[in-house]
Amino acid sequence: MEAIADAGYYLGANLLACKDIGVTALAPRTNTSTAKAEGRFSKEAFAYLSDEDAYRCPAGERLTYRYNAREADLTTRIYWCSTCKVCPIKDKCTTGTERRVRRWEHENIVEAMTARMEAIGAMAIRREEVEHPFSTIKAWMRATHFLCKGLKAVRTEMSLHVLAYNLRRIMTAIGVAKIRQALAT
Incomplete structure (x- = not known):
């Protein structure tokens, strides 16, 4: 399995944990260098x-x-x-x-990830796969703001939007009849 994420999710310990469970994680390295x-x-x-x-x-x-x-x-x-x-x-x-x-x-894990990202153009792939769902969800929200206030409530609201998006994709891909049949068993 491969997971592509934004730089905000980059953390060496997370890369190591993903490697340990067999997930190939790709996230651009954050530049925290004050020297640069x-x-x-x-x-x-x-x-x-x-x-x-x-x-x-x-x-x-x-x-x-x-x-x-x-x-x-x-x-x-x-x-x-x-x-x-x-x-x-x-x-x-x-x-x-x-x-x-x-x-x-474990810097070798980071170096391998960086080389993989450059070789496959991972961030271009991520943009193609991720930006569409976010723009669709924003359109459903009427491109405004979250209705709830507070981090916990906003996370819940976003989770519900993502769940609705995923359910709609599943219904489109396999059809409502097959979903009903699977739920009935």
Whole structure:
């Protein structure tokens, strides 16, 4: 089974849980890098060298593994380079004495997912499959707003809209007579 989601659902632990139950999850990775926002290199600019368990920085230097850290219930491996102080492009990389890169212990799952998404154009597929139901539901709602107030009530209202949409799709696909027959048994 394959599941395609928005970036809002991206979380490494969720990807691992999906893998454990046999679901191929696809969700664009959220960019939380303050470095990129401030005009410096993000983690993506550093190439992971799996055979060496090291990273190569944009200046060509090697960031070696230093230690493990536990952050937000995830085990991450910390890498850094000792030559940052004299690097000619240090200003584009870090404000500290050395650039550190963190790698989640299951980062290979994220990398495989990213490669799959790029290969199949997953977000284009997601838009084709998901945007139509949402636009249909919005039309049913008269493209305005939810009738209920509060998160719990809105979730319930949305769940009912999705249920109605799915029931209508089933009725169209297999017919009301077959549904009645299945319910009677």
